[in-house]
Amino acid sequence: FDAASSTTANAGSVTWPHTVAGANRVLLVGVSIRNGAGQTVSSVTYAGQPLTPVVSLSNGTSVRAELWQRVGPATGANNVVVTLSASARFVAGAVSFTGVDQTNPIDAFNSNSGSSNAPAVNVTTVTDYAWVVDTLANRVNATAAAGAGQTQRWNNATGGGTNNVRDAGSTEGQKFPP
Secondary structure (H helix, E strand, O other), X not given: OOEEEEEEEEEEEEEEEEEEOOOOOEEEEEEEEEOOOOOOEEEEEEOOEEOXXXXXXXXXXXXXXXXXXXXXXXXXXXXXXXXXXXXXXXXEEEEEEOOOOOOOOOOOOXXXXXXXXXXXXXXXXXXXXXXXXXXXXEOOOXXXXXXXXXXXXXXXXXXXXXXXXXEEEEEEOOOOOO
């Protein structure tokens, strides 16, 4: 693990600083949108360089979560810029790692949609020392807490009530070597 940062917005885009250090880096950005009109992420950049989408999931017209990645992002303090297809309430968080396989940084992924008070998704990794990164989108006035063994990296909401969105992100992993 290198660093984490996050922000909230009620706009078409948002910019915030994130600092990346180390060698063999990867940057992941999770975005949770209150997407009553079907908004999606149009682009994510870091230090002016584009990220690529990893996975997205929409719960009807309620909320949408997306995860984006950049292999080998620039080091130092740079801006993350998230741009949506249209203005909406949204939360975004970034997490960076060092010592990552630069050819295949994503070992496995999974997603799920539902209305549980204790959401969970199983991910089976293939590679030793893999980390799990999650992002959660919730439209109701709810809380979110990282599960056992996870480290919460961000937990923000655009406000209370059903017209807003909460995004929480966490990581779980093992340092190399153990």
